[in-house]
Amino acid sequence: MVVINLSHHNYQVLLQNLARQLKVKPQNNSIIIPSEIGEGLIKVIQLPNGLQALMIKIFFHQDVQIKQGNINEDDYVLNFDESEMADKKKISSVKVINSFVRLTGSSFRHWEIMKKKSSVQYLKILFSQEWLSGYIGLGEKISLFENYIPIKSQSGEKEKLNEDYRQVINEMWNTDNKEFLQNIFYQNRVLLLIEQFFTRMHAALLNPKGKFKLTTEDVEILKKVEIKLNTFTATPPNIELLAKKYSMGKAKLSQAFKQVYGISIYNYYQKQRMQRAHELLSAQNLSVKEAAKKLGYTNMSNFILAFKKQFNTEPKNLVV
Amino acid sequence: MLRIDYYQTDYAKVLQTFADVMKAKVKDDTLAIPQEIATGYFKTITLSNGLQCLVSDYTLNTELYLQRNSSNDEFYILRFDEVSISDTLMVKIDDDYIWETKQDRASVLLNSSLSDFATSASEGTAIRSINILLTREWLTQYLNIESLDDILKKYLLLKTRSYNFAPFDIEYRTWFNEVMEDTDSAMKNSIVENRIMLMMEKFLNSLYQHFHQLSEADIIKIPNDEVKRLMEVESYLVKDFSIPPPPLTFLSRVAAMSTTTLKNKFKKLYGINVYEYFQKSRMQKAKALLLSRKYSIKEIGSQLGYSNLSNFATAFKKEFNRLPSQLVLHK
Numbered sequence: 001m002v003v004i005n006l007s008h009h010n011y012q013v014l015l016q017n018l019a020r021q022l023k024v025k026p027q028n029n030s031i032i033i034p035s036e037i038g039e040g041l042i043k044v045i046q047l048p049n050g051l052q053a054l055m056i057k058i059f060f061h062q063d064v065q066i067k068q069g070n071i072n073e074d075d076y077v078l079n080f081d082e083s084e085m086a087d088k089k090k091i092s093s094v095k096v097i098n099s100f101v102r103l104t105g106s107s108f109r110h111w112e113i114m115k116k117k118s119s120v121q122y123l124k125i126l127f128s129q130e131w132l133s134g135y136i137g138l139g140e141k142i143s144l145f146e147n148y149i150p151i152k153s154q155s156g157e158k159e160k161l162n163e164d165y166r167q168v169i170n171e172m173w174n175t176d177n178k179e180f181l182q183n184i185f186y187q188n189r190v191l192l193l194i195e196q197f198f199t200r201m202h203a204a205l206l207n208p209k210g211k212f213k214l215t216t217e218d219v220e221i222l223k224k225v226e227i228k229l230n231t232f233t234a235t236p237p238n239i240e241l242l243a244k245k246y247s248m249g250k251a252k253l254s255q256a257f258k259q260v261y262g263i264s265i266y267n268y269y270q271k272q273r274m275q276r277a278h279e280l281l282s283a284q285n286l287s288v289k290e291a292a293k294k295l296g297y298t299n300m301s302n303f304i305l306a307f308k309k310q311f312n313t314e315p316k317n318l319v320v
Numbered sequence: 321m322l323r324i325d326y327y328q329t330d331y332a333k334v335l336q337t338f339a340d341v342m343k344a345k346v347k348d349d350t351l352a353i354p355q356e357i358a359t360g361y362f363k364t365i366t367l368s369n370g371l372q373c374l375v376s377d378y379t380l381n382t383e384l385y386l387q388r389n390s391s392n393d394e395f396y397i398l399r400f401d402e403v404s405i406s407d408t409l410m411v412k413i414d415d416d417y418i419w420e421t422k423q424d425r426a427s428v429l430l431n432s433s434l435s436d437f438a439t440s441a442s443e444g445t446a447i448r449s450i451n452i453l454l455t456r457e458w459l460t461q462y463l464n465i466e467s468l469d470d471i472l473k474k475y476l477l478l479k480t481r482s483y484n485f486a487p488f489d490i491e492y493r494t495w496f497n498e499v500m501e502d503t504d505s506a507m508k509n510s511i512v513e514n515r516i517m518l519m520m521e522k523f524l525n526s527l528y529q530h531f532h533q534l535s536e537a538d539i540i541k542i543p544n545d546e547v548k549r550l551m552e553v554e555s556y557l558v559k560d561f562s563i564p565p566p567p568l569t570f571l572s573r574v575a576a577m578s579t580t581t582l583k584n585k586f587k588k589l590y591g592i593n594v595y596e597y598f599q600k601s602r603m604q605k606a607k608a609l610l611l612s613r614k615y616s617i618k619e620i621g622s623q624l625g626y627s628n629l630s631n632f633a634t635a636f637k638k639e640f641n642r643l644p645s646q647l648v649l650h651k
Contacts, residue, residue: 048369136506163641181525183462187369188517195510202506203613 001063001113002037007070011044011052011126018042033058040119045186052126053190055172059119066120069109074129076153077104078197079122080161080169085312086117099161101197105153107230111278113313123169125190136198148205148260151223157262159200168192214256221246222260225253229269232276234296237269274310277303281318288315322357323385328433329393331364331372331453338362353378367513370458374451377500380406385440390414391433396454396472398520400496402426402488406444413437424555425548426488426496428523430472448500452520463524471527486526487551489590490597493558494604495519503612542585549575550589553582557598561605561624565598603639606632610647617644 008014012029019026022034030043040058047053071077083098114120132149161169172189175182214222225242242265243250258264263271273295280291289300292315297303307315326337332349339346344354350363360378367373402425403409409420414435431437441447488496495515542550553571571594572579575586587593592600602624609620618629626632636644 135510181463181521181528184517184521184524187462188514188521191510191514191517195507195514198510199507 001065003065003067005067006054006056006122006124007067009070009072009075009126011054011124012046014054015042015044035061037061037064045190047187047190049131050128051131051190053186054122054124054126056120056122056124057173060114060116062116064114066112066114067110068112069104071106071126072128073106075106076127076129076132076149077108078102078125078127078194079104080124080165080193082121082161082169083114084119086115100158101161101165102158103149103153103197103201105150108153109275109279111282112311113317121173123172123193125194127194135194136202148219149201151219151226151260152201152262159197164196165193168196214260218248218256219260221248222257225257225265226261226268229265230272232272234294236296237265239265270306271310274307277307277315278311278318281315285319288319291315321383321385323387325387325389327391328388328397328453329391329395331374331451334374335362335364355381357382358384365512365516367516369462369517371516372453373516374453375449375499377448379446380441380443382443383440385438387438388436390436393433395433395456396430396459397433397437398428398430398452398454398523400426400428400450400488400492400519402448402496403441404446405441406446407442408440409442409445410440411438412440420548423548423552424559425551426493426555427551428486428488428492428519430523430527432472448496450496450499450516450519452516486523487547487554487589490601490604491522492519493601494608497608501608501612542589546575546577546585547589549577550582550586553586553594554590554597557594558601558605561602562622563625565595568594599635600639603636606636606644607640607647610644613648617648620644 004018006014008017015026015029015031019031022031022037024031024034029045030041033040033042038058038060040056042058043055045053045055068079078101080101081098085098136149168189172186175185225246228242229237239254240250243253246253248256254265257268261268277291277295280286280294281288286294288304292300292303295303304314307313322341324338324341326334328334335346335349335351339351342351342354342357344351349365350361352361353359358378358380360376362374362376362378365373365375404424405420405422407422411418411420413431495518498515499512553575556566556571556574568579568582572582575582577585583594586597590597606620606624609615609623610617615623617632621627621629621632624632626635633643633645636642640647
């Protein structure tokens with residue numbers, strides 16, 4: 001299977017690597033996908049202050065595995081995803097359509113198998129923590145906001161794309177701008193998307209949906225809990241023990257966690273568990289049975305179901 | 321009367337010159353104008369891509385004469401001005417003068433450092449302005465200067481002959497207001513930066529369209545004095561949304577043309593008809609107020625002249641495809 005690896009801390013280099021892999025020549029910072037793989041293009045936009053954006057639009061003619069993640073410690077990626085997954089198992093016309101934006105940090109890993117006739121449409125914006133600090137560096141409640149951003153980026157929480165985002169992204173894909181304005185045009189759109197994202201995130205922080213007004217100390221505790229969840233264990237987390245350990249009420253802990261990370265403690269654990277499963281199967285060549293056992297599953301069909309839920313494919317498809 | 325002469329190669333220096341003449345101090349890139357001269361400020365903003373801007377918002381307490389002397393360094397200044405003239409405003413480019421009396425206007429003007437540029441405004445005049453300094457180095461770095469140079473030159477030739485101030489439309493006005501608005505938002509800097517860039521992009525793009533894609537015949541041919549009067553009509557339309565828009569009969573008096581001519585020429589200049597313009601601007605205002613999160617939907621509705629909230633919601637949805645409540649709620 002063709003693997004398209006989008007994990008990189010420099011999109012210019014990534015483009016060169018992909019061009020070599022796909023045996024095509026980059027032109028004007030973009031490459032056209034060879035037709036045996038699919039139809040579409042990958043384009044890199046270089047912005048001032050070291051910001052980079054990657055635009056990808058491909059309709060696949062064969063199954064392709066896409067890898068995302070693995071960036072520098074101090075970098076972030078803002079991902080806009082409008083992909084359509086063709087699912088062979090279901091009736092042919094059924095498609096799973098993505099429409100979300102999420103901020104991810106260096107701990108984020110994602111593998112995905114895009115079936116033939118699926119299409120991906122990504123816009124990824126790569127920037128450093130340093131740039132971000134300068135960007136949001138003025139204004140109120142910064143320390144809380146600055147704490148909040150790394151947390152959000154670890155949870156991989158998805159925010160639905162609204163009309164404002166969509167309009168800007170569509171403009172970027174459908175530009176007929178003359179050469180001389182091209183740079184400014186892309187630059188302005190990318191910065192608008194960043195502005196919209198952080199404006200909404202900031203508003204959400206100041207007016208949380210949940211019932212807890214969080215203090216900086218609360219956020220610190222949640223961060224510790226989250227780090228703990230990242231060190232994998234085969235047994236699911238016990239909320240009561242966690243609450244005791246970090247001196248926070250059980251109800252507050254589980255609700256505040258969900259409020260900040262967008263998903264419950266258990267689901268968070270489960271997601272990590274499945275990413276781990278993926279790694280065991282694809283990178284370490286374990287059998288499905290061995291992997292399930294390692295992850296604390298006694299019932300194989302539960303494991304298969306959970307895996308399918310996250311990756312849209314059965315674990316056995318990953319075993320080489 | 322206060323007169324200031326300056327050269328414009330660096331806005332920090334310009335601001336310092338202003339401060340010296342006014343016997344005031346620059347603090348945090350801002351010059352608070354002494355009360356006997358004006359109520360308001362000048363400030364410089366440097367965008368992260370290196371562009372320098374001079375932003376000002378003041379009401380004059382004396383007559384102010386600003387004279388920018390020509391320089392041999394060639395660069396361009398793109399200015400967005402919203403003025404409410406108490407008595408007279410004089411604009412002088414090289415040896416050409418233009419006089420305006422007792423009117424409001426909001427306009428875009430590009431000029432070159434190769435010419436002298438002066439303005440003189442009467443006591444009581446209110447001015448809000450964003451000036452962007454476009455150096456040749458910057459233009460070369462971010463734009464394909466060969467093709468742009470040609471266009472800018474053509475435009476400037478046109479300008480010095482006719483002072484063809486391009487009017488603000490809804491987009492310019494929305495962005496302009498977002499820059500001038502005094503908020504404590506954590507995102508303030510990036511909003512200011514992004515709006516200034518969008519205004520510049522829009523201007524350069526429209527220049528390009530005018531001089532490259534359209535033929536001579538397509539270029540809107542409305543005499544300058546008419547453009548000026550239509551700009552005044554436009555400023556009446558956006559002045560106060562809490563009351564119904566002024567009737568066409570009134571506007572046609574302002575424009576000094578028949579209602580039919582007014583309707584046609586307004587549409588030609590702004591692209592939409594007079595009351596569509598009013599409504600679109602009203603909804604943009606609604607959106608800005610909603611996003612400020614300072615007022616309830618009900619308060620905004622009544623500020624914008626809607627006594628019936630569901631009418632407001634329907635009108636809003638028509639414009640933005642979303643209800644006001646959907647904009648406010650964070651989902």
